[in-house]
Every structure is written in C-alpha cells, then in structure tokens.
Amino acid sequence: MVAAATAVDGGAKVIVLEKMAMIGGNTARSEGNMSAMDPEPEKLLPMTPAVRDIVKKYTDQKPCTKEVAQLQQTVKDQLKAHNAAGKKYIFDSPELFALQTLEGGDCHNDPKLVLTMTRNATAAMEWLEKQSDMKWYHVPRYWVDVGIGGIYPRGQWPRHADGKTPISTYDAYISPLADKVTKAGGHIYTQMKVMQIVRGKDGRVTGVIAVDKNGKNQAFNGKNVILAAGGYGANLKMVKKYNNINVIATSNQPGTTGEVLEEAVKVGAGLTGMKWIQIHPHGNPKNGELESAIAGRPSDTPYVNVNGDRFVDETGRRDDISHGILAQPGQVVYAIFDQKTIDQKKVRDDLMQIALGHGYAYKADNLNDLAKAAGINQAEFAKTMAAYNEASRTQNTKSLPVPKILIGMPVDKASFYCVPITTTIHHTMGGLRINEKTQVLDTKGHVIPGLYAAGKITGGIHGGNRLGRNALTDLLVFGHIAGMQVSPKP
Ligand SMILES: Cc1cc2nc3c(=O)[nH]c(=O)nc-3n(C[C@H](O)[C@H](O)[C@H](O)COP(=O)(O)OP(=O)(O)OC[C@H]3O[C@@H](n4cnc5c(N)ncnc54)[C@H](O)[C@@H]3O)c2cc1C
Structure with a gap:
C-alpha cells in the first residue's frame, strides 16, 4: 500500500490486488513500531553508560566484513564528534543503525540495501505521518528501552493526533494510504489471488493473472508490477523446505503463504537468504x-x-x-x-x-x-x-x-x-533478490524489466536475524522507493 500510495502521488494509475477479504496483511496485524533516527535528536534522553556499552559492543566486535569494519570506524568517529561537541543526548546515526542491522544479521545481509534503509528511515517515517493525522511517539525521548530484539533505543510508535493515544496499525499504515489510492482513481480488489506473473518474450513483465472469489481467472496488464505479497511464515511446507525448524506455531496472518514469491522464481527471479527464518x-x-x-x-x-x-x-x-x-x-x-x-x-x-x-x-x-x-x-x-x-x-x-x-x-x-x-x-528473512531501486534481479543479478518488489517478499535486508521494528522500516523505505520508480513524475 505504501508503494501504491507513492505511485499515485507520482501520477501513476494503480491497481492493488489482495487475496484476502481484507487489506492490510501482517502490517495491519503488527504493533506498528518502527525503527528510525529521531528527526529532532536533541530531544532524546541523555546517553547512559549502558547505551554507550551497546554502541561499544557493535563498534568493537570482530568485523564480519570489510563494509562492517568501515562502518565501525565511521561510527567511532561520529561518536567522538558527538562527545566533543558536548552533546549529552543519545547518539544515533544511519551508520550505527546499519552497523547494528548488519552485525545483528550476522552479515548475511546486503550492505547496500541496509544503508538504503537506514539512510531513508527518518524520511519514510515523516512521510507516513503526513498521510493522515497520526503522530509518532518518539520512545527514546521518554524512556530508554530497545524493544524486543531491537537492540538500540530507536523505537517509534504510531499514535493518534494527540501524540499519546494508541492508534490501530490499520489506521496508521493502511487505511489513509488505501483512501489515497482510491481517491486518485486507483482500484483495490480483495479476494483476488495472484496466481501467475506474465513475462513477455522481450523479457519484460507485463502483468499478472489472478483468480477472483468465484474462481474465475482475471488478467491484469500494466507497465510495471510491484510484488508486495509478504513472506511465507504461515506456509509450513515452504518453511520446512528451507529450514527444518522445530517450531510450528506462527504469529503471521494466514495469507502469508509465499506463492507470489514462487511465481516470481518461475519468471526468472533470484532468491537470497531463504534459510533464514526468525522465531x-x-x-x-x-x-x-x-x-x-x-x-x-x-x-x-x-x-x-x-x-x-x-x-x-x-x-x-x-x-x-x-x-x-x-x-x-x-x-x-x-x-x-x-x-x-x-x-x-x-x-x-x-x-x-x-x-x-x-x-x-x-x-x-x-x-x-x-x-x-x-x-x-x-x-x-x-x-x-x-x-x-x-x-x-x-x-x-x-x-x-x-x-x-x-x-x-x-x-x-x-x-x-x-x-x-x-x-x-515470525519473519522469513529470505526472499527475492532486489537492488537499491527495488528492481527484481534474476539468478545472475540482472534486472528483470518491469518487475519490482518491496517488504517481506524480498531478501537481503535482514540477513540471518531481523532486528525488532526493522520490518516496518523496510517496507516503508522500499515500498516508497518502488512507488517512485514506477511513477511518471517521481
Ligand atoms: C503479530 C505481528 C506483529 C508485528 N509487529 C511488528 C512491529 O511492531 N514492527 C515491525 O517492524 N514489524 C512487525 N511485524 C512484522 C511486519 O508486520 C511484517 O514484516 C510486515 O508487515 C510485512 O509487510 P509486507 O507489506 O511485506 O507484507 P504484508 O503486510 O503481510 O502484506 C502482504 C499482503 O499480500 C497479500 N497476498 C499474499 N499472497 C497474495 C496473492 N497470491 N495474491 C494477492 N495478495 C496476496 C497478503 O494477504 C497480505 O495482505 C509484526 C508481524 C506480526 C505478524
């Protein structure tokens, strides 16, 4: 929905296909907490010795790649400058955020995608705030906590316009964007399950075939297709295919079954990190x-x-x-x-x-x-x-x-x-290979023309272990990029 709303802003004609009776997927089911650097960091609480210890833990551990070694040095320099300038509030930066995402994912992530996410996180958060009268509650201004598996005080919680009253994730992330799409003349179909991706002889993706609630096939053609069909955490067969995990319960909504990902593979898409599944x-x-x-x-x-x-x-x-x-x-x-x-x-x-x-x-x-x-x-x-x-x-x-x-x-x-x-x-970290423009790549790393992907259907961003709150940052940043990519006036 982020991609669709961005695309209509950019003048694109949009059709959204959802197989369930209701839009929203796991995004609507989530708590809505995302990670981003505070837009006004001077309002953050003072940096405690424990928070310094967390930074040190990530800057001082043995780097798993040369990109991580570079980020460690950058973060050390940034922290030194923060201290030298007499800043007492919690230190944060896109590079620290990236370093923690990479080390937290054991460096199975793609550093370029990670930096794209962390450098655009705050702007994406502010973009969502502008779509309705919701407001962000910037948690580290009020207490120091990392959230479950979030490993750093960087949590942003959606709230009603008063900035305090909890808002449903559906009302913060889904309904304002869906309204924008329909008001701009876009169509949102529910109970419309994508069964096939159509790729022409010239290699360009030209649309999809879906099945409606009456079991009838429907063809949808378009200049571009953005895949945003989520992961496969509710498809135990697929989970077992990639990771013989000994857990069967799932937090995911029942539609999280991964068939669109498998269809993308049939038209040549490459996969990455499929064995990484978060419990x-x-x-x-x-x-x-x-x-x-x-x-x-x-x-x-x-x-x-x-x-x-x-x-x-x-x-x-x-x-x-x-x-x-x-x-x-x-x-x-x-x-x-x-x-x-x-x-x-x-x-x-x-x-x-x-x-x-x-x-x-x-x-x-x-x-x-x-x-x-x-x-x-x-x-x-x-x-x-x-x-x-x-x-x-x-x-x-x-x-x-x-x-x-x-x-x-x-x-x-x-x-x-x-x-x-x-x-x-909970989170299937693997998925379709994409580049920083959200273009889907084939097994050799070449762009598949006309095909984009964002959110949990993609891989490479979270590596072997997704940090808490990073999924919503991921879908906001990359959904927005995908929407801009397909817009006539990005
Ligand atoms: C209970 C819960 C709480 C969470 N809390 C947080 C949190 O606070 N912070 C955070 O960062 N992350 C959280 N997450 C993770 C996060 O919500 C998801 O990773 C994220 O919402 C995935 O977004 P998405 O757009 O990729 O997929 P989704 O939001 O799941 O959307 C994909 C949509 O595609 C539809 N679809 C699937 N297949 C087809 C098909 N064949 N045809 C048509 N439609 C199809 C699905 O039905 C679904 O509606 C939570 C997850 C859960 C389950």
Whole structure:
C-alpha cells in the first residue's frame, strides 16, 4: 500500500490486488513500531553508560566484513564528534543503525540495501505521518528501552493526533494510504489471488493473472508490477523446505503463504537468504500469537524459567532469546513486570485485562503469589528477583548470573504480572533478490524489466536475524522507493 500510495502521488494509475477479504496483511496485524533516527535528536534522553556499552559492543566486535569494519570506524568517529561537541543526548546515526542491522544479521545481509534503509528511515517515517493525522511517539525521548530484539533505543510508535493515544496499525499504515489510492482513481480488489506473473518474450513483465472469489481467472496488464505479497511464515511446507525448524506455531496472518514469491522464481527471479527464518520469543504458548504488546519492555522485564532462574539477556538479539527459550524446561518461560509498567503505559492496561481474562497472563499482589500462580519455583524465583532488583537499583548487572546490557526499573511495585511466552515462527528473512531501486534481479543479478518488489517478499535486508521494528522500516523505505520508480513524475 505504501508503494501504491507513492505511485499515485507520482501520477501513476494503480491497481492493488489482495487475496484476502481484507487489506492490510501482517502490517495491519503488527504493533506498528518502527525503527528510525529521531528527526529532532536533541530531544532524546541523555546517553547512559549502558547505551554507550551497546554502541561499544557493535563498534568493537570482530568485523564480519570489510563494509562492517568501515562502518565501525565511521561510527567511532561520529561518536567522538558527538562527545566533543558536548552533546549529552543519545547518539544515533544511519551508520550505527546499519552497523547494528548488519552485525545483528550476522552479515548475511546486503550492505547496500541496509544503508538504503537506514539512510531513508527518518524520511519514510515523516512521510507516513503526513498521510493522515497520526503522530509518532518518539520512545527514546521518554524512556530508554530497545524493544524486543531491537537492540538500540530507536523505537517509534504510531499514535493518534494527540501524540499519546494508541492508534490501530490499520489506521496508521493502511487505511489513509488505501483512501489515497482510491481517491486518485486507483482500484483495490480483495479476494483476488495472484496466481501467475506474465513475462513477455522481450523479457519484460507485463502483468499478472489472478483468480477472483468465484474462481474465475482475471488478467491484469500494466507497465510495471510491484510484488508486495509478504513472506511465507504461515506456509509450513515452504518453511520446512528451507529450514527444518522445530517450531510450528506462527504469529503471521494466514495469507502469508509465499506463492507470489514462487511465481516470481518461475519468471526468472533470484532468491537470497531463504534459510533464514526468525522465531520470535514472544509467542503465546497456547496459540502462537504474538504477545509483545503485553510482555513488558525488555529492559524492565526479567524472563525466568519454571525453575525461577533467568537464562538470557532480555535486551539482546531475538535469535539468542528464542534459542535460549528452546533450551529451557518445557520451552516456556515467564516475562515478569510490575504495576509501574502499566502506570507508565509501557503496556496498555486494556490489553492486559483482556490477556488476564483469557488466562494468557497472571497477576498477584506479591512476587511469591505470582510465582505460585504461574507454577514457578518460589524459593529460587525470590532469590533471582532479589538479585535482579538490586542490579537494577545499582545499575550494575555484571554480578548477575546472567548479565543484562540495559537494565531498567526494579520489579518492586504491586501489582505484579507474569506473561508466559514461547517461540513462534515470525519473519522469513529470505526472499527475492532486489537492488537499491527495488528492481527484481534474476539468478545472475540482472534486472528483470518491469518487475519490482518491496517488504517481506524480498531478501537481503535482514540477513540471518531481523532486528525488532526493522520490518516496518523496510517496507516503508522500499515500498516508497518502488512507488517512485514506477511513477511518471517521481
Ligand atoms: C503479530 C505481528 C506483529 C508485528 N509487529 C511488528 C512491529 O511492531 N514492527 C515491525 O517492524 N514489524 C512487525 N511485524 C512484522 C511486519 O508486520 C511484517 O514484516 C510486515 O508487515 C510485512 O509487510 P509486507 O507489506 O511485506 O507484507 P504484508 O503486510 O503481510 O502484506 C502482504 C499482503 O499480500 C497479500 N497476498 C499474499 N499472497 C497474495 C496473492 N497470491 N495474491 C494477492 N495478495 C496476496 C497478503 O494477504 C497480505 O495482505 C509484526 C508481524 C506480526 C505478524
């Protein structure tokens, strides 16, 4: 929808084909949180020693490629200049963002695509804000947290016009763009499933064939085709084809089945990184749905196993946390936080009430009763929480049995909450090969004329492990580029 709205702005005639009864896909299902550098960085909170440690972790680790080595040096120079200028607020830059995305993805990503994303992230965020009266809540202006697997305080949350009230992701990311497309004379078809991509003898893609809700084939011709059909996380057969992962639940909407990607391969498209599939640590153990909205903020929330022990740095990478969970007894662990998290609106009270009503969370007046309700070993849990809270108060986590790079508030104010979590198939990082202009490349790296792709259907941006919040940055940046590419007046 980002590509379609951008294209109509550029004077293109647009048709959007959606196979489900409703538009929005996983984007509408998501929390809507994206990563971008703050447009007014001087408003950010002061840079704490822990945030400095995070930067150092990425600038000082052994570089996995020469591009990463260059970025490490650039970031060191930028940080030095930031300090020399007496700037006290949290340091950030497109290069730090790129460095973390590359190292977080174990350098299986394409550095050119990554830098395209990070250098255009803030502009893309501002572009979306202009499409309706939504406003961004720039989280690091209010508290320091990394989000689940986001590894740096760079989170941007969509809000209503007052800048505070939560807005549905559909209303922030989908409906204003869909309205723009239809108002400009574009057509949005639902229950119209793309079955085939048509490529002419001259090598140019000229359209697609779709099947409508009555089972009738419909041909759509166009000067250009943009593929934005998402990933394949809800297609277990395809997941197993590329990665024999031992998780079957998924957070994805049921239409995330990857057939458009497979059709693109039939017309010559190349693939990259297909074996990289992210399992998310915030799966609901009963149904695989994502619990991130109620599982607390990672810096404030210790995760313990059924024995009452912490086992991982909650502010680290998603793959480390998920594989940590898989190594725990029963492969279910517990996110623990207190009333401050609710009072400070880091977790919405209305969502927590729903979760409690469904039996997806526990609440108690003290930590001992909380452990009892959740079936966690009470004696060990008491020891773990005492040490954790002491580390939080002294901001010294090095003596913890499992250190934590960024520790937030102690868990010490009634009521207390516990959310059981496990792993769930979340993000298929591999997909179609594209270049920085979102043109789809064939298996030899040549452009397929007339064919573009953006979002989760593409590969190369997130490497072996997608950072939290980077998917929406990806689709905003590359969706926008794709829309401009096909516009008569970009
Ligand atoms: C529960 C959840 C929470 C998330 N939260 C966040 C978050 O806060 N921040 C973040 O960065 N990322 C988040 N993500 C990831 C992010 O939402 C997705 O990676 C992103 O929305 C993918 O966007 P997309 O446009 O590529 O695909 P989608 O938004 O899934 O859109 C693809 C559309 O194509 C349609 N389609 C598929 N096949 C066909 C076909 N054959 N014919 C016609 N239409 C077809 C699908 O039905 C779908 O509507 C979350 C994901 C989930 C599941």
